[in-house]
Amino acid sequence: MKLPYFLAYCLRSAWAMDPAAMATYAAILARAYAAKAGGVMAGDHRDGTQYDANGQPMPKAARGDQARAGGGNIAVIPVFGPIVQRASQLGMCEAGTGAEEIGAALDAALADSSVSDILMRFDTPGGAVFGIQELGDKIRAARSQKPVVGIADSMAASAGYWLLSQCSESYLTPGGMVGSIGVYTAHQSIADALKNEGVAITLISAGKYKTEGNPFEPLGEEARAETQAMVDTYYRAFTSAVAKGRGVPVDQVRSDMGEGRMLLAEAAVRAGMVDGVRTFADVIAGMRKKGRANSARASALAQVQADIAALS
Numbered sequence: 001m002k003l004p005y006f007l008a009y010c011l012r013s014a015w016a017m018d019p020a021a022m023a024t025y026a027a028i029l030a031r032a033y034a035a036k037a038g039g040v041m042a043g044d045h046r047d048g049t050q051y052d053a054n055g056q057p058m059p060k061a062a063r064g065d066q067a068r069a070g071g072g073n074i075a076v077i078p079v080f081g082p083i084v085q086r087a088s089q090l091g092m093c094e095a096g097t098g099a100e101e102i103g104a105a106l107d108a109a110l111a112d113s114s115v116s117d118i119l120m121r122f123d124t125p126g127g128a129v130f131g132i133q134e135l136g137d138k139i140r141a142a143r144s145q146k147p148v149v150g151i152a153d154s155m156a157a158s159a160g161y162w163l164l165s166q167c168s169e170s171y172l173t174p175g176g177m178v179g180s181i182g183v184y185t186a187h188q189s190i191a192d193a194l195k196n197e198g199v200a201i202t203l204i205s206a207g208k209y210k211t212e213g214n215p216f217e218p219l220g221e222e223a224r225a226e227t228q229a230m231v232d233t234y235y236r237a238f239t240s241a242v243a244k245g246r247g248v249p250v251d252q253v254r255s256d257m258g259e260g261r262m263l264l265a266e267a268a269v270r271a272g273m274v275d276g277v278r279t280f281a282d283v284i285a286g287m288r289k290k291g292r293a294n295s296a297r298a299s300a301l302a303q304v305q306a307d308i309a310a311l312s
Contacts, residue, residue: 106138122153149167158182166244
């Protein structure tokens with residue numbers, strides 16, 4: 001995606017992203033745009049890069065395959081970097097994650113008979129709201145087919161926490177953080193800058209609100225109210241999803257889970273945002289132990305059923 005178009009995409013989108021991360025990416029974009037304007041080629045972006053269980057980029061031939069941990073029956077799905085709806089929209093940094101690609105990896109893990117458990121590994125500041133609600137619903141529905149465990153290693157902010165909260169169990173690393181439950185967008189007015197340059201823009205349109213919120217004039221009250229209504233709608237969807245995923249009332253999500261702030265490990269546990277504090281290795285070990293216990297119970301039950309059948 002070309003930089004000017006990507007800038008426009010950022011400004012017209014609603015974001016469920018940690019604001020500090022967005023400020024960082026804005027600075028990266030500004031530097032890249034300045035470099036391009038000066039005739040310097042910016043570095044290539046690794047759109048759609050996927051990572052293995054150790055957080056290392058997988059070669060192109062391996063992309064789409066599930067990274068495996070240990071014995072091969074735990075599929076690890078990485079959710080790293082900013083999240084957009086499709087990997088082709090990435091461009092604000094060197095790597096990120098597409099919601100559609102995460103969903104495809106989840107579908108593949110569910111369909112793979114050799115996979116007994118799924119582990120989603122998050123390290124993301126969040127991203128655009130597009131596609132997040134659908135992916136969150138998919139994760140929550142997947143819980144009825146296979147255990148879907150999530151771990152913030154070390155950050156699951158905003159849209160990232162939206163997804164983490166939909167997992168069967170959610171964990172956080174000791175030094176990690178989760179939260180930033182909220183939605184925002186931005187309006188940029190370049191009216192004064194254009195005026196100082198002696199440039200006047202005239203918009204010719206059809207449709208009462210077609211040019212509402214354009215960058216060539218300050219944001220009017222009516223446009224502000226409409227934009228606020230959009231943000232509020234996404235916020236309701238966000239908090240409702242977290243409430244369903246965590247099994248708590250919506251009011252608890254809105255009042256006790258940071259109110260837009262990030263929470264560190266102990267505070268996140270107290271707020272009911274995660275089920276515990278564990279390292280990535282601890283979560284893997286726990287999943288393996290639980291899997292062995294389930295297998296032993298299944299074997300014992302099968303033996304009892306066989307003995308009953310033999311007696312009859």
